[in-house]
């Protein structure tokens with residue numbers, strides 16, 4: 066409370082109605098958030114600030130929210146951040162007149178490049194006072210850094226960083242102390258952390274979304290001279306959550322909300338072709354009996370689980386009013402895959418009935434054997450180039466297996482039951498052999514029918530089955546949720562823990578014997594979304610061929626860093642340190658025999674699996690399966706999921722909680 070009061074007394078004299086939001090004001094809020102771990106207090110700081118922005122400079126609401134969630138644009142815009150440490154160190158050195166050697170030594174000692182920047186700035190004599198930074202200016206500056214391409218791009222990125230850094234903290238009367246209050250409200254610190262892709266405030270995207278809803282509701286009430294009720298706040302929150310799950314783009318939502326008010330947002334912001342939704346995901350199961358227990362008394366349906374790449378296909382026919390139309394394919398993490406699948410896009414219109422004018426389909430693209438007319442293994446699909454594919458050069462043909470329909474002829478259909486959506490799918494589309502098909506399904510409810518269908522799916526080169534709720538409200542499509550209404554059974558569910566894990570590579574150990582010139586083993590981690598940290602879960606040295614180890618060395622040796630990032634949670638004991646550390650970049654799929662508690666690893670240590678709160682979960686006999694190019698590090702298996710798998714295995718409790726959107 067005292068901190069809040071202090072903040073109130075510390076206004077920004079330059080920030081008047083209609084003037085740009087000072088970046089310093091946002092950083093002040095960040096620094097208050099950084100000093101607490103309490104979610105409610107974090108939310109309070111966040112929504113207070115957003116309310117102030119609405120009151121004074123609503124035009125800056127969008128860049129403010131984007132800077133809070135460490136993004137410059139929606140995911141599908143493909144704007145990559147995460148600038149490597151070496152470029153950042155170069156920029157800090159050049160801005161502050163310190164040598165790269167000194168910066169590197171500082172980084173080794175301090176470990177947080179944000180604080181290294183603060184330290185460097187504070188030892189630097191200031192000749193002149195540059196103009197203070199604004200939120201919109203910083204957003205533009207960062208955007209310019211992220212989007213430069215072509216000749217000399219690296220150099221221009223460094224220049225861009227230098228420009229921002231040299232204007233940072235010009236408003237501060239006293240120099241910031243890196244030891245006090247985690248470096249305080251320093252702008253340099255947050256600019257650097259933004260560039261690294263981690264603000265490390267404990268400010269989850271979800272919290273920003275809820276705070277935004279609260280700020281808007283409170284502001285709208287204030288304008289009418291009212292105080293918002295709890296129901297108003299809850300309604301606002303629920304509206305914004307639903308809208309964001311169907312249309313995850315603040316670039317669209319925020320202007321609409323400012324123009325039409327939060328109450329009318331649903332009318333103006335609906336699922337729309339061109340903006341990818343976060344896909345619905347499934348929960349793993351270990352046995353058919355587990356599936357039957359879950360769906361007891363309710364109808365479900367089984368589908369083949371194809372082993373390819375998830376594809377959300379968006380289409381709007383060109384017509385007189387809409388000049389260009391829409392025709393795009395998006396990946397599981399909303400990346401635009403249109404350049405990878407020009408052959409698929411070219412065929413879209415041949416799959417539809419004449420009166421199908423627009424749609425969004427949820428599908429799996431699978432490599433297809435034209436001669437044998439059957440599905441090929443996933444590895445074949447991965448040999449396709451990711452970018453600038455020319456249709457005439459394509460060797461691996463794909464067949465698209467559609468399993469859901471989210472939008473049809475101008476209308477979102479996500480709330481309809483799966484039975485109805487399937488019905489619409491089959492009336493609006495026509496299968497074409499080897500190009501477009503409906504996922505094979507079976508509606509039998511008996512154990513032996515499911516077992517037979519599972520065997521058939523494996524014979525057809527699939528990974529197993531997806532079992533889905535078929536009727537009623539619960540069978541609606543739940544964007545961004547890992548839902549209990551979709552279960553997966555993988556063919557190898559009888560051994561192991563029922564599902565593979567997708568883990569981030571944090572470090573490596575040099576090989577022994579024949580393997581001394583490459584890494585022989587690796588340190589992997591899962592992702593804790595609530596603390597925004599990577600928690601170590603195992604060392605892995607099995608499942609790699611010599612060739613793969615060489616390829617991995619070539620890839621990973623490019624992204625080594627001097628010491629672990631401050632957001633890596635690992636056991637500090639000396640003998641367990643890897644020989645090299647990496648930037649968090651690559652996600653690998655890994656199988657394990659089972660899970661066990663270990664003082665050496667940190668996975669899920671805050672999830673209550675170890676009553677003493679010290680041990681983490683670790684994988685026993687982990688085995689490398691493949692690189693998951695379609696997942697970013699923060700889409701790795703979450704600590705909560707690892708804990709859930711562990712609990713299931715231990716049968717400590719039977720997981721029967723509600724759906725959680727841990728992939729949000």
Ligand code: ATP
Nearest residue numbers: 346347368369370371372374375429468504531553
């Ligand atoms: P996985 O490693 O199993 O793909 P994931 O985290 O990517 O894990 P899950 O929700 O666990 O996703 O599994 C569902 C995935 O299976 C979907 O993302 C999709 O790519 C694929 N899939 C294949 N066939 C189907 C189907 N019939 N229905 C839904 N998803 C399917």
